[in-house]
């Protein structure tokens with residue numbers, strides 16, 4: 001799974017300039033061409049033109065001269081066919097202002113998908129116009145995503161029989177979030193509770209309160225005052241959040257619940273699958289271990305994501321005349337045979353060898369087809385084969401993106417600081433508010449990186465598949481990076497790290513950029529199954545084969 005870049009930290013330095021730009025620097029993760037303003041209690045991001053006028057650089061030769069780097073014109077490549085349009089369906093560029101609620105002007109991303117013929121890189125995306133440094137090249141919504149689950153399975157009794165049975169109590173020790181858009185549904189009291197739990201104390205500090213509680217966007221879950229929705233197994237709290245009465249899945253709105261049902265059939269199906277997954281993937285030898293009581297390994301993220309994608313495809317297959325033709329999954333890399341190299345799925349001993357392992361998703365496929373969806377034998381389901389499930393899991397592993405969506409803390413903190421503008425940051429009221437915040441968090445003073453600590457408690461971590469982003473190749477010297485979208489969850493921004501000329505390939509880094517060449521290549525081979533052919537690796541390879549010790553960090 002590729003990782004989204006994290007945000008910078010927050011601190012509260014009274015000497016800082018009080019300007020909006022400075023505040024946004026403090027809030028972290030926001031590029032300078034975003035302006036913030038408050039409008040009807042919504043945080044609005046205004047994407048202003050970049051630092052350089054793009055029209056100046058439209059000419060390729062001039063761009064080459066100005067930027068002083070090759071544009072990859074010389075690589076042998078050809079445009080891909082029209083089917084590539086399916087890759088663009090979730091991706092857009094905001095032309096003017098953008099809010100999660102208003103109608104915004106959107107444009108097609110300035111990219112073209114090409115096929116590289118002179119090496120094994122396959123497809124890649126190329127800038128169709130000049131892209132200035134810092135520009136959000138495009139934003140993309142996940143075609144399928146799931147919260148990273150930390151499923152702690154607790155058998156009712158400590159026996160192997162319980163582990164094999166389906167009557168497990170599954171505790172999802174994860175951040176409460178809408179299961180469709182992954183907006184955090186956590187309340188600030190979670191911060192207090194967490195702090196006190198680590199101190200080994202009970203949650204009983206009624207005097208702890210947060211300044212401006214109305215700014216915290218999520219209020220405590222309070223389903224006592226719930227009204228049942230007619231003809232639906234969901235209940236609604238007074239803030240409009242929904243909970244399925246059967247599987248307890250949470251949604252932030254009716255439209256998110258409806259989208260989830262449209263995508264997967266029902267939220268209960270998804271939850272049943274999640275609860276069953278760890279048992280279906282359990283190593284054979286684990287079942288024979290008498291000492292092994294109640295320990296079940298959480299399923300690997302690509303398996304969870306690939307299984308969800310399979311459910312989504314079954315739905316697509318049933319509603320599109322029993323066909324998967326033209327679907328975007330056919331356009332992204334990953335095949336069933338990758339499963340062995342990626343070591344994903346249930347590990348079983350090979351029939352012929354004694355110590356050789358192989359990986360399979362057969363029990364998972366049987367469960368989905370027979371027990372969960374009851375579709376085996378009722379119609380022609382040859383397309384929905386084990387091979388398809390295994391290829392989807394491989395695609396999830398080779399193209400998936402992990403990201404931390406926005407916690408309610410950032411808008412809250414921004415609002416908190418803005419309110420203090422009335423009294424000024426030097427005012428007593430501001431100091432009081434800050435102190436209150438510090439107390440709630442169980443700290444002595446605000447500190448840089450505090451937002452990350454808060455995020456860990458209240459921001460959901462998700463993994464998703466983004467069809468257009470899955471066309472981005474890796475480079476050890478990338479010209480773009482992924483950032484989690486600030487205003488809408490389950491979205492990523494692809495941002496230019498430097499000026500990118502028209503015709504230049506847009507590349508991101510799949511792995512930590514500080515790793516040395518040996519580590520990078522090992523990780524890329526193990527996790528993504530390729531030998532890196534980016535310019536830096538080719539150059540470093542050449543240098544080391546010439547015996548140079550100055551370049552290359554092997």
Ligand SMILES: C[S@@+](CC[C@H](N)C(=O)[O-])C[C@H]1O[C@@H](n2cnc3c(N)ncnc32)[C@H](O)[C@@H]1O
Pocket residue numbers: 120121122123124331332333398399469470471472473474475528529530531532533534
């Ligand atoms: C997310 S996909 C990128 C799109 C891919 N090229 C395609 O045709 O679908 C990742 C795969 O692209 C290939 N790839 C990406 N970057 C590469 C690089 N720097 N060198 C060689 N192959 C690369 C590898 O096969 C990798 O598993």
